[in-house]
Amino acid sequence: MTVKTAARMRLIQPFYVMALLARARELEAAGRSIIHMEIGEPDFVTPQPLIDAGIRALQDGRTHYTPAAGLWALREKIAGFYQTRYGITVEPERVVVTPGASAALQLVLAVLVNAGDQVLLADPGYPCNRNFVHLLNGEPVAVPVNAGSGYQPAPQQISEYWTDRTRALLVASPSNPTGTLLDDHTLREYHTITGRNGGSLIVDEIYHGLTYDGPAQTALAVSDDIFVINSFSKYFGMTGWRLGWLIAPREVIPDIEKLAQNLFLAAPTLAQYAALSAFDDEVIAILDARRDEFRSRRDYLLPALRDIGFGIPVAPAGAFYLYADCSRFTDDSYGFAERLLEEAGVAVTPGIDFGSNQPEQHVRFAYTTSLENLQEGMRRLAERPC
Amino acid sequence: MTVKTAARMRLIQPFYVMALLARARELEAAGRSIIHMEIGEPDFVTPQPLIDAGIRALQDGRTHYTPAAGLWALREKIAGFYQTRYGITVEPERVVVTPGASAALQLVLAVLVNAGDQVLLADPGYPCNRNFVHLLNGEPVAVPVNAGSGYQPAPQQISEYWTDRTRALLVASPSNPTGTLLDDHTLREYHTITGRNGGSLIVDEIYHGLTYDGPAQTALAVSDDIFVINSFSKYFGMTGWRLGWLIAPREVIPDIEKLAQNLFLAAPTLAQYAALSAFDDEVIAILDARRDEFRSRRDYLLPALRDIGFGIPVAPAGAFYLYADCSRFTDDSYGFAERLLEEAGVAVTPGIDFGSNQPEQHVRFAYTTSLENLQEGMRRLAERPC
Numbered sequence: 030m031t032v033k034t035a036a037r038m039r040l041i042q043p044f045y046v047m048a049l050l051a052r053a054r055e056l057e058a059a060g061r062s063i064i065h066m067e068i069g070e071p072d073f074v075t076p077q078p079l080i081d082a083g084i085r086a087l088q089d090g091r092t093h094y095t096p097a098a099g100l101w102a103l104r105e106k107i108a109g110f111y112q113t114r115y116g117i118t119v120e121p122e123r124v125v126v127t128p129g130a131s132a133a134l135q136l137v138l139a140v141l142v143n144a145g146d147q148v149l150l151a152d153p154g155y156p157c158n159r160n161f162v163h164l165l166n167g168e169p170v171a172v173p174v175n176a177g178s179g180y181q182p183a184p185q186q187i188s189e190y191w192t193d194r195t196r197a198l199l200v201a202s203p204s205n206p207t208g209t210l211l212d213d214h215t216l217r218e219y220h221t222i223t224g225r226n227g228g229s230l231i232v233d234e235i236y237h238g239l240t241y242d243g244p245a246q247t248a249l250a251v252s253d254d255i256f257v258i259n260s261f262s263k264y265f266g267m268t269g270w271r272l273g274w275l276i277a278p279r280e281v282i283p284d285i286e287k288l289a290q291n292l293f294l295a296a297p298t299l300a301q302y303a304a305l306s307a308f309d310d311e312v313i314a315i316l317d318a319r320r321d322e323f324r325s326r327r328d329y330l331l332p333a334l335r336d337i338g339f340g341i342p343v344a345p346a347g348a349f350y351l352y353a354d355c356s357r358f359t360d361d362s363y364g365f366a367e368r369l370l371e372e373a374g375v376a377v378t379p380g381i382d383f384g385s386n387q388p389e390q391h392v393r394f395a396y397t398t399s400l401e402n403l404q405e406g407m408r409r410l411a412e413r414p415c
Numbered sequence: 416m417t418v419k420t421a422a423r424m425r426l427i428q429p430f431y432v433m434a435l436l437a438r439a440r441e442l443e444a445a446g447r448s449i450i451h452m453e454i455g456e457p458d459f460v461t462p463q464p465l466i467d468a469g470i471r472a473l474q475d476g477r478t479h480y481t482p483a484a485g486l487w488a489l490r491e492k493i494a495g496f497y498q499t500r501y502g503i504t505v506e507p508e509r510v511v512v513t514p515g516a517s518a519a520l521q522l523v524l525a526v527l528v529n530a531g532d533q534v535l536l537a538d539p540g541y542p543c544n545r546n547f548v549h550l551l552n553g554e555p556v557a558v559p560v561n562a563g564s565g566y567q568p569a570p571q572q573i574s575e576y577w578t579d580r581t582r583a584l585l586v587a588s589p590s591n592p593t594g595t596l597l598d599d600h601t602l603r604e605y606h607t608i609t610g611r612n613g614g615s616l617i618v619d620e621i622y623h624g625l626t627y628d629g630p631a632q633t634a635l636a637v638s639d640d641i642f643v644i645n646s647f648s649k650y651f652g653m654t655g656w657r658l659g660w661l662i663a664p665r666e667v668i669p670d671i672e673k674l675a676q677n678l679f680l681a682a683p684t685l686a687q688y689a690a691l692s693a694f695d696d697e698v699i700a701i702l703d704a705r706r707d708e709f710r711s712r713r714d715y716l717l718p719a720l721r722d723i724g725f726g727i728p729v730a731p732a733g734a735f736y737l738y739a740d741c742s743r744f745t746d747d748s749y750g751f752a753e754r755l756l757e758e759a760g761v762a763v764t765p766g767i768d769f770g771s772n773q774p775e776q777h778v779r780f781a782y783t784t785s786l787e788n789l790q791e792g793m794r795r796l797a798e799r800p801c
Contacts, residue, residue, distance in 0.1 A: 032640070032667050033582070033613060035529045035551075043673040075478035083685070087469050092461035092655045128514055128657060131679055143421045144530040144552040160677040165421075166530040166552050196419070229418060254418070269478045269684030271514060271657070281418050287429040291546040293517055297683045298655030299469070 037163045044156060046378040049366055053376045064406035066394045067376040069205070070268045071323075071349070076315040079267065079303045086302035093298065097290040098282075099126025099274075100301045107274055110308050115247045123253075123276050125285050128296045130235045130260035130273035134161050135292065137231055137256045137275060138197070140284050142167040146196040151182050153352065153383035153391070155205045155233070170195070173386040176342035180207035180352070184218035191226050198223050201233035202248070203240060206383050206393040207352040208345025210240065216251045224254075231256040235273070238264025238316065240347035241324040254278045261300070263348075264316055265307050270300035323349050326396040326403055333407045334394065349396050352383075356390040366392055373409040423549045430542060432764040435752055439762045450792035452780045453762040455591070456654045457709075457735070462701040465653065465689045472688035479684065483676040484668075485512025485660070486687045493660055496694050501633045509639075509662050511671050514682045516621045516646035516659035520547050521678065523617055523642045523661060524583070526670050528553040532582040537568050539738065539769035539777070541591045541619070556581070559772040562728035566593035566738070570604035577612050584609050587619035588634070589626060592769050592779040593738040594731025596626065602637045610640075617642040621659070624650025624702065626733035627710040640664045647686070649734075650702055651693050656686035709735050712782040712789055719793045720780065735782050738769075742776040752778055759795040 046067050053063045074080075098104065104121040111119040127133040134157070142148060144166035150158050152171035159169035172182045172190050187198055198219055202211035211219075216232070223230040232248035234257055248255045260273035273296075277285050289295070306312060330351060335341055340354030359365035363379040369392075370376050378395070380388030396403060432453050439449045460466075484490065490507040497505040513519040520543070528534060530552035536544050538557035545555035558568045558576050573584055584605055588597035597605075602618070609616040618634035620643055634641045646659040659682075663671050675681075692698060716737060721727055726740030745751035749765040755778075756762050764781070766774030782789060 032527070032615060032664055034526050034667065034670055035532075037529070038526060038670045038673075041673055041677060043669070044676050047676070070480055074476040080473050080476070080478070083473050084470050087466050087473075090460040090466070092466070092653065094456055094654050128683075129680060135678065139550055140420050140424060141418070143423070146421075157677045160674075164525055164674075164678065165550070227419060267478065268480050269681070271679075271681070271683045278418055281420065283429070284420055284424050287424075287427055288546075290430050290433070291427060291543045292521065292550065293657075294515060295655070295657075297514075297657045297686065299685060300683065 037166065040163045041160045042156070045363065045382050049370055049376055053370060056370070056374070062374055063370070064375045064402050064409065065398055066396070066406055067378045068395055068397050070397060071263065071266050071319070072397050072399070073266050073319055075266050075270070076312050078306055078309065078312050082306040083299055083303040086299050091298055091302050095295045095298050095301055097293070097295050098286050099124070099296055100305070103301050103305055106305060106308050111247065111249065115250065117247060117249050119249060119276055120279070122282060123279055125275045125277065125282070125289060126296050126301060127273045127275055127289065128293050129262065129271040130233070130258050131157065132293055133258045133273050133275035134158065134233070135164070136285050136288050137258065137277070138162060138165060138167070139288055140281055141196050141229055145194060147192060147194045148196060149182070149187060149190050149198045151180070151200060151204065152386040153180070153206055153380065153388070155201060156382050158199055168194070171384055171386065179343055180204060180209045181211055181215060184215060184222060187219060187222050191222065191228070195226065195228055197229040197231055199231040199233065202245065203236040203345070203347030205236065205348055206350045206378070207343070208348040208350045209343055210245055210346050213246060213251070216248050220251050220255065229256060231258065233258045235260040236263050236348040239320055239323055239349060241320070241327055242346045245347065249276060261304050261307060264320070265304070266316065266319065267300065267304065270297065270303065272296055272300040272304055323396065326400055327351070329400060330394065330396050330403055337407065337410050351394045351396070353392055353394060354390055355392050360389055362389050362392050369410070373413045375406045375409050423552065426549045427546045428542070431749065431768050435756055435762055439756060442756070442760070448760055449756070450761045450788050450795065451784055452782070452792055453764045454781055454783050456783060457649065457652050457705070458783050458785070459652050459705055461652050461656070462698050464692055464695065464698050468692040469685055469689040472685050477684055477688050481681045481684050481687055483679070483681050484672050485510070485682055486691070489687050489691055492691060492694050497633065497635065501636065503633060503635050505635060505662055506665070508668060509665055511661045511663065511668070511675060512682050512687060513659045513661055513675065514679050515648065515657040516619070516644050517543065518679055518682070519644045519659045519661035520544065520619070521550070522671050522674050523644065523663070524548060524551060524553070525674055526667055527582050527615055531580060533578060533580045534582060535568070535573060535576050535584045537566070537586060537590065538772040539592055539766065539774070541587060542768050544585055554580070557770055557772065565729055566590060566595045567597050567601060570601060570608060573605060573608050577608065577614070581612065581614055583615040583617055585617040585619065588631060589622040589731070589733030591622065591734055592736045592764070593729070594734040594736045595729055596631055596732050599632060599637070602634050606637050606641060615642060617644065619644045621646040622649050622734040625706055625709055625735060627713055628732045631733065635662060647690050647693060650706070652702065652705065653686065653690065656683065656689065658682055658686040658690055709782065712786055713737070715786060716780065716782050716789055723793065723796055737780045737782070739778055739780060740776055741778050746775055748775050748778050755796070759799045761792045761795055
């Protein structure tokens with residue numbers, strides 16, 4: 030018997046980089062050295078105080094469900110973090126703790142998007158975003174972005190792309206794959222345009238904390254009717270724990286909570302107890318030292334890639350990615366990534382994973398490996414007849 | 416500004432029991448003793464060997480993402496469990512580890528259900544099931560079940576309710592809230608009917624292991640084109656870790672994996688490492704002792720409730736619930752549950768959380784508290800002028 034699958038399955042692409050990663054693992058198993066610059070998670074293990082907090086939670090038998098919106102104490106801590114880091118008052122009631130930022134994205138979009146509704150997304154952008162829209166039978170609309178607007182949608186584009194069916198604009202700051210930030214002025218314009226059209230503005234801030242030319246302000250400084258998504262994965266170094274959060278307008282919290290009850294029951298309990306320590310001074314000190322390490326890597330990698338001949342017209346200010354124009358070397362970035370892996374032992378992510386805006390001319394380099402590894406990677410690239 | 420929410424939000428109900436739980440917590444905070452028989456998770460903490468395994472995983476720094484379908488070693492262990500427990504061969508490739516059975520349900524339905532498609536569900540049944548269908552803009556179709564068919568859909572009903580738009584039948588064995596099992600014959604009939612109509616059969620086995628009158632066979636014994644959902648939450652006692660699994664037909668595994676990458680990235684890493692020990696003999700011995708404890712509770716509670724005047728025409732063979740007809744006392748089970756809480760200090764779940772098939776005549780008692788507590792609860796109910 031053949032299973033009849035839903036139409037959305039033809040619209041949702043796998044992560045193409047996974048095939049490259051699998052091949053990289055094969056090569057490694059055969060003894061080859063591979064420099065991994067394709068992986069979108071910090072190479073650091075979770076800070077020791079958070080691991081210790083997790084062990085204590087286990088010793089205390091914290092193995093039951095928490096409330097759907099998360100431990101109240103964690104919601105308070107997250108709210109407090111907005112006060113101390115951003116000077117913004119967020120009521121704990123507006124904080125919903127989620128199983129990763131993925132779940133936060135799903136909750137927001139499920140609350141907003143009907144079948145046939147459109148959501149505007151930057152292209153290139155995080156690949157899962159459009160697939161969350163497909164899940165809901167909505168229509169993701171790719172807004173092509175380029176160096177001229179810092180790889181973020183120009184407000185004028187939002188007005189142009191908005192239709193009667195558009196429900197929301199979803200942007201990210203810092204962005205994946207380009208690492209660029211949104212400035213306050215642009216956020217305000219997005220907010221004005223989405224509000225004027227009766228839509229919602231969703232801002233993904235999961236790479237907040239990992240900014241290298243000064244701190245970033247949260248979109249909540251613009252308005253508290255913006256949906257803001259954040260995560261314990263990247264800056265806090267807790268990827269495998271699967272923990273994120275959402276700040277939502279107060280009026281939709283009952284809907285968000287109702288959905289969370291039904292879709293996830295609750296975020297992992299252990300991760301929530303560990304995260305209670307995430308805002309402690311000693312942890313923040315570790316995290317900021319790691320941020321400085323990421324900055325050193327960026328500061329090395331950006332000129333090194335430009336020297337080799339990659340085009341990176343806008344210096345990324347955050348996240349841990351460099352989105353590089355490889356058109357000097359190829360007009361097929363996927364094949365190029367395959368060759369880099371096979372011939373140079375360097376793994377990168379081809380542009381096709383981030384959208385349909387000139388993907389064949391771009392690859393993403395992640396600096397989620399040591400400076401030594403990055404240097405070795407650059408040696409290999411420079412030696413290779415590109 | 417008012418947020419325009421999607422139409423599905425009017426179709427998705429909150430868990431009504433949550434309001435009762437919140438009131439129970441208020442009463443407790445004010446010094447009242449409350450017997451909790453509304454809670455759908457085991458009162459036992461996770462078995463110590465699994466806690467120890469979690470601590471070791473933390474000490475070993477297992478804090479990064481795993482592959483989307485889970486650790487290969489865990490997929491192998493789960494496959495092996497089907498061999499040892501059920502005598503059924505399942506290839507590890509067909510096992511997908513998920514963030515709770517909730518995620519497994521979501522994956523299966525998202526792969527199968529288009530907007531407007533129907534899914535047949537038992538009523539009463541697990542409340543989230545219909546809401547996963549609403550998420551996808553599908554139409555959950557309630558098949559009313561009653562004591563006559565052991566609170567499971569009669570095969571004849573499936574034929575009657577099937578339409579051109581029906582994509583799947585989702586059943587549970589043991590069922591929540593009724594605790595009844597599906598027999599092999601009925602499963603085979605479901606499989607024949609769904610197959611004949613080009614649809615899929617999904618069987619929720621998350622309460623497997625918690626059966627009291629002999630072991631239950633998995634639906635995979637009927638056919639390997641059945642989707643089977645299971646969980647580490649109930650029998651294995653790992654609710655807060657958020658870990659479940661899905662066995663799917665081989666041909667849809669790439670689609671399932673693609674969706675899992677996009678929707679969840681991966682199940683919590685720590686939970687997966689702990690679960691590697693879940694099938695060890697010493698753990699199974701603890702779990703089976705707990706199962707025996709649940710059996711003792713059922714064996715006490717079933718006649719006790721009947722003596723008081725509740726109607727439980729079919730003895731539940733599994734899970735940890737008794738679904739009781741309270742029509743001798745009320746024609747408003749929600750108000751009845753409120754009065755039981757306020758007047759007798761006993762919390763139960765009103766029928767409305769499980770569907771629209773005579774919910775006002777039913778309440779669910781969970782025996783997820785000690786025998787002593789159950790006895791005290793029954794004393795209070797018996798003393799109360801019902």
